[in-house]
Structure formats: structure tokens, C-alpha cells
Amino acid sequence: MSVKLVSEVGVGTIAAGVAKAHADVVLISGYDGGTGSSPQTSITHAGLPWELGLAETHQTLVLNNLRSRIAVETDGQLKTGRDVIMAALLGAEEFGFATAPLVASGCIMMRVCHLNTCPVGVASQDPRLRARFAGKPEHIVNFMTFVATEVRELMAQLGFRTVEEMVGRTDRLEAQRAVTHWKAKGLDFSKILYSPDVGPEVGRFCSIKQDHGLDKSLDLTTLLGLAQPAIDRGEKVIAELPIKNVNRVVGTITSYEITKKLGAKGLPEDTIRFRFKGSAGQSFGAFVTRGMTLSIEGDANDYFGKGLSGGKLIVHPPANAGFKAEDNIIIGNVALYGATAGEIYVNGRAGERFAVRNSGVTAVVEGVGDHGCEYMTGGRVVVLGPTGRNFAAGMSGGIAYVLDQTGKFAEQANVSMVGLEKVESKAEIAELRAIIEHHVGYTGSARGKQVLAAFETFVPQFVKVFPKDYKRMLGCIEKAESQGLTGEEAIMAAFEENARDLSRVGGN
Amino acid sequence: MGKPTGFIEYLRELPLDRSPLERTKDWKEFHVHMEDKKLRNQGARCMNCGVPFCHTGKLVSGMASGCPINNLIPEWNDLVYRGLWKEALDRLHKTNNFPEFTGRVCPAPCEGSCVLGINNPAVTIKNIEAAITDRGWEEGWVFADQPKVRTGKKVAVIGSGPAGLSCAEQLNKAGHTVTVFERADRPGGLLMYGIPNMKLDKKEVVLRRIKLMEDSGIKFICNATVGDNVEPQIFLKEYDATVFCTGATQPRDLPIEGRNLKGVHFAMELLTANTKAVLNGGAEHCPIHAKDKDVIVIGGGDTGTDCVGTSMRHGCKSIVQIEILPKPPLERTADNPWPEWPKTYKMDYGQEEAAAKFGADPRVYLTTVKKFNGDLAGNLQSIVTVEIKWEKNEKGQFIPKEQAGTEKVRPAQLVLLAMGFLGPEQALIKEIGLETDTRSNIKAEHENYTTSIKGVFAAGDCRRGQSLVVWAINEGRGAARECDRYLMGSTDLP
């Protein structure tokens, strides 16, 4: 497990937390990195040199005797063996290279990675452009060999035999005094070159493996055993279990075993059904695959359904709860982050950043906080209640239906990439109704029942949030299909047509 | 910016020149215009690169890579694509005083460094440049501009080639009162009497610009040879500053047996005399004439090409162009990668015309001349050539070695020596005591242009040695900037 941190003042404290939270690697990322598609302003005006963050991170980890448990990596325009040596002496034992090997393999820094027009075919889906790619793995091997050779030479000069020996040896660094630039006059490097005064018992590089405590997880202690008949023989499994908020990432290891055995297709729907009672910890149902249905009578923390990969998640309050579900938040922030497939039904509201980067999940929820559906690229989201501000920012695909009873939704939505429309076609109304019926069926939602009871009168109050590019793509696909193309071909034809359209707002 | 997919959709396309057999019947320009829509598509091929090279103008392995005057190429390509011609012209004039010259005669190092050139034919930068400026002249967007304020400072510019002209124009813009001294009867330097009319029209293009400069307040004095009929000392007395732009006019000679025979000339003797004759009534009055003669041009460069084109128009009987170097490869070699200047085989206009008439490229490679043969009256009759091989000597330098037994006698009644130039004429430099560098050029640093005498600057071929029009413009502009700084203490000139 690697955690990437931006080099800045105070990053050492964060890194200490990351080490305590059992990360295997912490990556300190410097300011002069950035891909070709990142905006010039971010590349040149954000962040700080990796040297600052790296020195601070290493010192803090050593002072708290955490350094021996975690590897420290750094990146941000490393290009030479000398860069590697400097990074090692400041406290890193792993080194990230991106731009330089990319250039070695043919990248010419056109900064059009996001436009599908890379003229040397590095970052493009266009077969004509990909044919121009002239890079070979050998080019990168060659480049890295040069770097390694220089590292070896410098290590020999410094008298080091291994990288580990070098880590944090700031005593071998000296600030160049001969720099005559007037700006260099007031620079004091002593804080960067400081070496904590600790005894030999404190490790200065990664030498102990982190204990992730996986064996204590709910999956390994209980769920996997219960699910075994389903994984081995496809038998149906049903179980009811208590859950507490110390149970994090519930269902993920079980799901991993299913995928390992059966691949992405998983198991038939509802093969494994776990019903939990209580308060679920973070990342409940993360990456859960097809065939698993997890429900909670209670509530859940942040990252609910993160990376959901085909499974079904259900949450509703206990029958005897003393509050109205539709007025209260029952799952935390950032639910469904990066989810790709599956269904979730939430009888209650979600926190902020609901369904960010969702690319395929169908979700019903009874209200969301700020930034809902941000950067969403696919799937269906039905919101049966109010939303926070900045809804649908950067949303380029999928559709959201928001029940807007107060008529204020338009003020909350970020319409730079989406249009707000009415739900009109018969098929679409029927589809929406079916989704809500499922919601009521799984959760018994009072709100859902109320909507279904007078569905015809509610339909005009639904706002359809429809990304402009997505809409045009669907139009193009329909056109391509009417011309006799099918499946992948139709999609590619539509993609090509859309890519050339000047009115397109996103980069897709 | 630009059209993101333009380079995938459109192929490189240039307007077809007038056909070789037709154009050799006259002295008019061989270049023709391209229609608007096609030009815009060519502009759309520009990729607006994240890291462009076309405008960088750096020396890579000793050759120019990218535009030496830093033309804002991606910007005006985009403007052309969008059909905003006037805006494109404004951008072009920001860096280039005379795009109508470079658009016609520049060898376009910009295109050699065009990023698209890595795996596709480069953008047609030069042709777009020519189209923008020609359009500007047609539409009346280029006009004389008198400076609003005069500084009262007087500057003399000696020589009116592209360096002198751009220097004069910049200094005039800054408000100084500029006088240009030119020893020829018409201003323009090599633009006038070097590059022939079919490549750059004298009346319609060069003199059109000079007229505009005169209307902007610059004074031209022709037939004024400094050091001869103009006393050099007057500059130091009467002018606040002087800029030398006298060019590298000393041709390299070939002192072998028979050099003094009648019929052996320097290329510039023919080119100057011919342009003069064309302007004064007709090429048939040119005192050196190739009609019905076997012509041999010695030297495979641009000057040689101009001699070929001129001889073809005179109606020569046969033509051979001798080059000591090997024939360049068709594609870049591994030691000449992008963005270096591509050292590849190119067929220029002169060779194309000879090939159309006589059936083959007139160039013979890896060959040099041993002696000139004449008759009793001292007239050239033939030359003896020999093939050579380049071999490494003990110091590792490549030197030419004659191949015994490959001597060949070639009939010739006219020989033109086009083997390059050695530097500026020394007499005037010596007379006023300017220091020179090891190659006999006037000593002054690039980007600085100050000579060993205070208030005297040098720019163009007389400072850097034989070069290109675009470098001359670069130097003229730079010298104007430094001169302005010298006169005023600070400068706003680019």
C-alpha cells in the first residue's frame, strides 16, 4: 500500500500518520512533476520542491521511530543518477521516474494527452497515431541503465556499497557556498540537512514489514468462511451478523477470492447475502463484485461502496429508529468513489462527494451533500431529496435524476458540462419508476413509497442532469446504429465523430 | 488553438511553381499563390506544440534550427487557420521587418525543426509567411509609419543589405534620424544584386519596401562608397553612432592554371551585371552572357543555383555544376536527427530548370577542378576536372584526395566561381582601425554588436561571415537595439 503526499510544509506529520496507519510506502511528490495534460498553471505554480518535503518526512519518521516500518519514495522530475543520490542522502530509498523515461520512449511533451491527438502516438486511441509510436522498451532500459551507472559511480566516490547505507546521510551533503546569485545570500539549509540525534536502536531505513492486521478483519475471521460454499460450489449463502465501526473494508477480501477464482463475471446475483446490524466502518463494500449483496440495518461511514465492481449494497435505518430516514445522513462522505458497476440503495441521505467518478453504478439516495456526482462518467443516480452545491461539476457521462420539489436545484447544479432537462420519454419514465420500485423493495423506504404512490404528479418535478458530451455521443451512436454499425464499431464511429466536434466541452 | 486534428486530416501541400520550361523564358518570379482555403488547411496542420522548436533560432551542430528572428509561428498559423489575416500580419511584423523577403528566399530552418517533421512532412511555414505578407500588401495593410517623436540623434548605416535595412527601420522607429550609405546604384545589397529577380522581384518587392522606408523618413544615399567617395571620418564627427552592415563580399578564388583566361568569372560578376541589365532594359545587354555557351558553375550552394537559373534564362548550350562534397542522402541520417537542419538532397529551382531542359540534375559530386584550358587568344575553351575522395588525415580531419586517372576534360566557354565568401573587404576596416576576429570579420559579439570603437556597431555578414537573409535581419534588429541603448541609455526595441 502506497500513499502519495504532496511535498509541503507539515508533510512529515502526515507521513507519520500514514506510517502509523500501516502504509508500506509513502511517496513524497515534488512540484515540478505533472503530466502533459495537467494545466500549465498547476505544473509551474503549485507545490514545493521534493527536497523540502522529503527531508522533513525522513526526519519526522526517524524522530518518532517509525522510519524502519515504512519505505520512503520520492518523485518529481528525477532525471539523473545525481538526483537519485541526492534523494537517497535526504532520506529516500525508492525513486519514481516518469517524464524522463516517457521522453526516452518518444514523448515530445506536446501537452495534448487529453485531446487524443498525440502526434507520436504515446497517449492516443487513434490507430493512425498509435502507428507512429516509435518507442521501444529498450529505450527505457537504456535510459535507466545510464541512471543506474551514474548512481554506481557516485556511490563509489562517496564510499557507499548499498542504497540503504546512504539513506538520510545528510552529513555527506554540503551546501554550495560559491553560488553568487543575490537571491542565494539569505538561504539557510541547516533545517534540510539536519540529522536527528537518535540512538542506534532507531532504524533509519525500511527494515520491518508493516503488520496490516488483515487476519483480524471481519472477512478473514468470519465472512470468507461463511462464503466458502458459494465460492467453491456456487451454493446460496445467507447470514446475519452484527457490525461495528472498527470493521473496515468489509466484504473486500471475500470479493477478492471470488474474483480470483471466477474472474470479473463473479457469481449470479444474490448468491451471497450478508445482512449486518449496526454501524459499519469505513469503506464498507469496497470493490465488491457481482453476486454479493450486503445490507446494513443501521448506518455506514465514509467511502461506502468505493470502487464497487458489480455488487449490491443496501442501507436502511432500524425499523424502530426515532428519526425520519429521508431527513438524516446515514452514509458518510465520498460514497461510490470510482465505482464501476453494481447497485446501491440508501434509505436516507449521503454526505458530500456522493458518486464522484462513478462510471457505471445505479444508485438511489434520498439526499446528498456538496459536490454530488462530480466527474461522474457513467451510471444512473437517482436523488429523491435535496442536493448540496456544485452538483455535477465536471460530469461527462451517465445521468442523474434529482427530485426537485422546491425548484431550487438549478442554483445548486454546476452546469458548465451538463444540461438540465425534463424526463419525458415513456421508456425513460418507466426505467426511473423501476429503479425506485427496487429501492422500496430493498429498503422499505417511506419516501420511495410516497413518490410511487403519486408517480405521475412527481415525474415533472424530476430534473434530468444530462452531460452535454454524453448526450451528443448517444446521438452519434444512435445515428451510427441506424447506418448499420453495431456494438463496438458504432461506439468507435461515434467517438471519432465526437472527437472532431468543436462544440465538445470535455476532453473525451 | 489551431485545429487539434488538422495534422491528421490534411497533407502537406505547396503551390505548384510555374513550369520550368515556361518560366525560363522570362525573369519574373516563379512562385505563385495558393488559394485561401488550401492555405487555411495548411495553417491547421500546425499542432500548437507544447514544446515548439520552430521559433527558437538556435545553432545546433553549427546550423540554424528554428527561425533566427523568432517568428511567432504557431500564433500566426492559428490566425491563418481561422482566417484572421490582418491579425496574422501584425504578429508577423512584430518579429520580422521584411516577411516578403524571407517568405521568398529563406531556406526555412523553421521547417527543419518543426515537431511534425519527426514523423511527417513539416508545416509549410515559409509559404504561409509569404501568403500573409503578400495579402497584407495587396490589402494595403502595410504602410509608411513616421515616428511620433524624433530624438534628434543621427545614425549612419553603411550598407543596405537586409542587415542594414532592418537596422535602419528599427532605429527609425525608435525616433533616430537614419541615413543609409550604399555604394551600388540601387539599395538592397544582395537582395538587389545577389539574389536574382525570378526569386525575389526587384521592382515589385525590394524597391516597394525601400520606397516605404523612404516615406517613413529614412534617407538612402546610393553611389556612396565609404572609404572612396565618402570620407569615413565624417561618421565619427557628424553622426552620433554608426552601424557597419557591409556584408561579406570577398569571394573565394580558385588560383589554378588558366584562372586569368577570358570567360572565368566570379558568380557575383554575372549576377550583379545581369540584374542591372534586367532592370535597365533587358538581359540581352548583360556584358557576361551564357547564350549558346557550355557553362560550368563551380560550387553547389545557393549562389551556384542562382548562376544555373540565370544561365538557363540566357539560353546556355549546356550546364554543369561542380560540387566537392558527396551527394546528400534522401533522408536524414542517424547523425543528423531532428531538430537539426536536415542535410538532405534537395532539388532547387535552378537544377529543376536544367533537368527539365537537358534531362538531368546538372550537379556532379565529389569533383574538383584542376585547370582551365584556353586558346591562343586567351579565351577559355575547356576545364579539367578530377574526382576526389574524402580521407581522414593523421589529425582526424577529413581532407579531399584526388583520384588518379579520373581526370576529365569538359568543354566550357563560361565558368562561374561560386565557392563562397571569405569575409568583408578589409581596406575600409583597416582604414578606420576596427578590430577583426580570426576569420577577418569585424569583431563584435552576437547580441552585443559593439566593435572596438565606441559608437560603432557591426551587424550581418560583415560580422558573422557569409550567412542568410534571416540572420542578417536578426543582426540588424539586434544592432539597432544596442545602438539605441548606447544613444539613449536604455531601449524599448526588441
Ligand SMILES: Cc1cc2nc3c(=O)[nH]c(=O)nc-3n(C[C@H](O)[C@H](O)[C@H](O)COP(=O)(O)OP(=O)(O)OC[C@H]3O[C@@H](n4cnc5c(N)ncnc54)[C@H](O)[C@@H]3O)c2cc1C
Ligand atoms: C548569390 C547569392 C544568393 C543568396 N541567396 C540567398 C537566399 O536565397 N536566401 C538567404 O537567406 N540568403 C541568401 N544569400 C545570403 C544573403 O544574401 C546574405 O547573407 C545577406 O544578404 C547578408 O546581408 P548583409 O546586409 O549583411 O550584407 P549584404 O546583403 O551583402 O549587403 C552589404 C551591402 O553593403 C554595401 N557596401 C559594402 N561596402 C560598402 C562601402 N564601403 N560603402 C558603402 N556600401 C558598402 C554593399 O554594396 C552591399 O549592398 C545569398 C547570397 C548570395 C551571394
Ligand code: SF4
Ligand atoms: S524567416 Fe525563415 S526561418 Fe523564420 S519563419 Fe520565415 S521561413 Fe521560417
